[in-house]
Amino acid sequence: MAERLSAETRKSALAELPGWSETPGREAIGRTFTFRDFNEAFGFMSRAALVAEKSDHHPEWKNVYKTVDVVLATHDAGGVTRLDIDLAKAMNAIARQLGVT
Amino acid sequence: MAERLSAETRKSALAELPGWSETPGREAIGRTFTFRDFNEAFGFMSRAALVAEKSDHHPEWKNVYKTVDVVLATHDAGGVTRLDIDLAKAMNAIARQLGVT
Structure with missing residues (x-):
């Protein structure tokens, strides 16, 4: 199972994820595209x-x-894991192809 | 432009829309599928x-x-119109084909 990231690891991962931030009141990350x-918008969602x-x-x-x-968290791990960071990166890549940075 | 339905017309339309109800605090209708x-779920959304x-x-x-x-309302009309009722009906038909009534 994917391991919950520490606050420090989460912050450094977020630093490399343009547009994403901690979700207030939850151990999760979010972005509005x-x-x-x-x-x-729906083309982005489909991909x-x-x-x-x-x-x-x-998501x-x-x-x-x-x-x-979008809000990403890993329910089973009770927080943010590598799975969330990877999905966030993939979403940014798809959005970038649609001209959204 | 589609006309905002009266409360009475909205209620009678809802009576023929299984699963849908008034959205609390807004002039809108909603359903959770x-x-x-x-x-x-995403197949439903795509259709x-x-x-x-x-x-x-x-939506x-x-x-x-x-x-x-799902929450449906017609922004320009400031409430629920025939467009929302039609979309709600179409969503119910799609869900029904997926076995959700």
Whole structure:
């Protein structure tokens, strides 16, 4: 099972994840992505869903038109693990291809 | 533009929409769909996204693994319109095909 990252490791991982920050009141990380329209927002979600399903690690996310709010945590580990950092990186890469940095 | 439904019309429309109810504190309607797994939940979202995009009327929705929380309202009209009722019906039809009634 993926191990819960220490606060220090989490902070240094976040430093290399543009746009992501600690989620207030929870041991989790989050980012709001803003795209041009629903087509792009849902296109992002579709690609991220395939990544999530492949690694069997899924986001909590909310979509309202062109925005996608994502929160990542590893329930079983009670915090943030390498799985969350990897999914966050993959999401940033997908968003970057859509012009969102 | 779609017209805001009266409270009475909204209530009678909801009576024919299994699973949907008024959203507390907002003039909107909502339903939580629970599927078997992420594959089905995101499959539902993908089909509903195509319906939403085709009618240019989009949901607010949150997905956590196998659940999808949906809220529908028509921003421009300041409430619930026929567009929301139609999208809710389409979502119920898609969910029904996935065995969720």
